[in-house]
Amino acid sequence: MRDDPTTILVVDDEPDLEVLIRQRFRRRIRKKELSFLFARDGVQALEALDRHEEIELIMTDINMPRMDGLTLLNELKQVKPRVRAVVVSAYGDMRNIRTAMNRGAFDFVTKPIDFRDLELTIDKTMAHLAAMRDALRHRAQLLAIHEELRVARKMQMSILPQRFPEAGASTAHAVMTPARDVGGDFYDVFHLPGNRLGVVMADVSGKGVPAALFMMVSRTLVKGHAVSALSPGDTLTRINRMLGEENEQSMFVTLLFGILEAETGAFTYANAGHCPPIRVRVGAEPTELPTTGGIALGVAPDISYDETRVDLEPGDRIFLYTDGVSEAEDLDRNLFEERRLVEALAGVAGRSPEEINNAVVERVRAFSGGADQSDDITCLTLAYEGPP
8 A cells, every 4th residue: 555645736727626626635635645736727737747756647627728638638648648637627528528538538527526526536547547556566577577587598598508519420419499488498418438428308397597597406416427427327316315405495307317328329328207218210110218217306315216228229319308399289289299209200210310309399380380389398319320
């Protein structure tokens, strides 16, 4: 509730009106609900508006010397567009009412004044002004939040690799198509000792800045532990313990971490509740790799994570993704689903990682048909072309 009164400027050349206004509204003036200022014509009104920034409501007559009320309404649109005007006039014919409304009047009260009707009109206008103030305040808050999210999104995208290392003939490529909100998807590709490539695909719970911060922490922990020659299962076990401690926000991250040995084609991975990777090869239907049975990181800090190894053949591709792909919706709220993903991958078997990722993203976009994207769409493809 406001502590300061609503300031009303009364513009009328009748000297007795000021006395009547002060008499009729004396209780609300004493309670500091309303405050009145007075002007004799439009010229004085503009001068008062220039001196008193607090004026929110104008009650103006039409027929006045020097500057009439209808001309004043035109001036208000230029100098004080947020001030609301109520016309109080004996010229209550339809032509004047229409002209006043077309020039921005909020309401029209006819003379002789019915003060009960005038008070209702003032209260209605005050309620409108309060709603406008709330809307402007909320708009400012939303703009501030939008700017914070824009900065967070920029930070999030800046830490994701845009150049991808190679190990012998083995290559990788990843792409993220961000949704409007800041999400928690992330990926990583990095060198490991022994001519190996480490790949990560993950999705943090929630949206906004907390998810982006949790994502950055998770990514740093994975890379930091992976370079210590830990296996994927041991890496996730240690990260889970660290994320689970003092996790007051109860956030979690689904994550798949895999290591490809370029010399042998061995791909060892551990899965913490993430979408299973898909093996893509020429002449065969794309198939999901076996699950390792782990749950999301940060949920239960004392559990351990198993790992699984598959031996790739030259030309094999491993496709990793987040649920923004499989759960993308069309205009009728149908999901893209894994079966469409498998169909898309079957058509690009043997292609480069970048071509595979782009083909999947385009297939999802075509399916969505212009529907709003509710989640990040993130893909990573790892290609094994045989030993160096």
